[in-house]
Amino acid sequence: MRETVITRDIVANPKSKYGDAPASTRHFITQRVTGAINIAFLLLLLFVVVRLAGEDRSEMVATIGNGWIGIPLALLLVVVTIHMRNGMRDILEDYFAGRIYRLYMMLNTLFCIAVAVLGVGSILKLVFWG
Amino acid sequence: MAVATLRLGQGSLAALEVSNRSKLRGARRQPEISMSVRSRPLSPHLQIYRWTITMTMSIVHRATGIANYAGSALLVIWLLAAAAGGTALDTANAVYGSWFGQIVLFGYTWSLVHHMLGGLRHFVWDFILGMEAGQREALAWGNLIASVVLTLLIWTLFVWVL
Numbered sequence: 001m002r003e004t005v006i007t008r009d010i011v012a013n014p015k016s017k018y019g020d021a022p023a024s025t026r027h028f029i030t031q032r033v034t035g036a037i038n039i040a041f042l043l044l045l046l047f048v049v050v051r052l053a054g055e056d057r058s059e060m061v062a063t064i065g066n067g068w069i070g071i072p073l074a075l076l077l078v079v080v081t082i083h084m085r086n087g088m089r090d091i092l093e094d095y096f097a098g099r100i101y102r103l104y105m106m107l108n109t110l111f112c113i114a115v116a117v118l119g120v121g122s123i124l125k126l127v128f129w130g
Numbered sequence: 131m132a133v134a135t136l137r138l139g140q141g142s143l144a145a146l147e148v149s150n151r152s153k154l155r156g157a158r159r160q161p162e163i164s165m166s167v168r169s170r171p172l173s174p175h176l177q178i179y180r181w182t183i184t185m186t187m188s189i190v191h192r193a194t195g196i197a198n199y200a201g202s203a204l205l206v207i208w209l210l211a212a213a214a215g216g217t218a219l220d221t222a223n224a225v226y227g228s229w230f231g232q233i234v235l236f237g238y239t240w241s242l243v244h245h246m247l248g249g250l251r252h253f254v255w256d257f258i259l260g261m262e263a264g265q266r267e268a269l270a271w272g273n274l275i276a277s278v279v280l281t282l283l284i285w286t287l288f289v290w291v292l
Contacts, residue, residue, distance in 0.1 A: 035253075036249075038246070038249075046288075050288040050292075084198075118206050
């Protein structure tokens with residue numbers, strides 16, 4: 001995140017570096033890879049939701065509680081939260097700077113961790129304890 | 131992300147202009163050029179340009195990304211309710227099955243589909259394909275139309291018929 005004012009000298013200097021190049025490339029590649037994996041997540045989600053929408057608990061346990069469905073769903077949900085956090089970082093970088101950026105970025109991280117932990121925890125509960 | 135690119139593009143364009151000027155005209159009086167995050171944009175922004183389908187789909191891609199971000203809570207609440215027990219799940223099902231819940235879930239479906247197709251469009255662009263005039267507009271319109279068609283197809287097949 002840029003916090004120093006860009007002066008004329010910085011702009012004129014061809015050796016100026018803007019931002020963290022390895023981190024930015026890593027961000028770019030992570031977003032593509034997780035995005036591609038998310039297509040699999042959406043297909044599995046479609047299958048699960050179509051099968052279970054409005055159904056009672058025993059049906060939920062029978063489908064999500066099946067490890068061949070539950071475990072991939074849990075893993076893909078973690079990948080989704082990585083994609084979510086990366087994407088929200090893009091937005092926050094555009095509109096905020098400095099301390100307020102870091103505050104929002106921390107909230108972003110906390111929300112994504114909460115989604116991952118609660119989602120995976122619930123799925124594992126259905127898989128291992130019914 | 132495309133919105134960000136647009137803005138960065140403008141910023142660096144302005145920077146290029148400034149550096150060119152400083153090369154060409156030396157010490158001639160310059161406009162204020164110290165750029166900070168807050169002082170952008172330096173060039174005309176959205177309200178100046180003709181509204182195009184590509185910029186609209188770029189903005190919608192970001193908007194649907196935010197919607198999906200929030201919508202992930204809906205999925206987690208559903209899973210949590212199922213893990214918590216029968217009564218919690220009944221409550222969740224009643225809320226999600228209500229007319230308001232169904233409207234939200236329909237919108238969430240469209241948002242997910244649109245964002246996925248937008249991502250596929252970005253994959254196409256990553257291979258430097260479909261960037262010519264006409265092609266990019268076709269991709270943008272295709273993204274919009276296909277997202278609506280796919281969403282209606284999913285809901286027709288799995289909700290309204292089955």
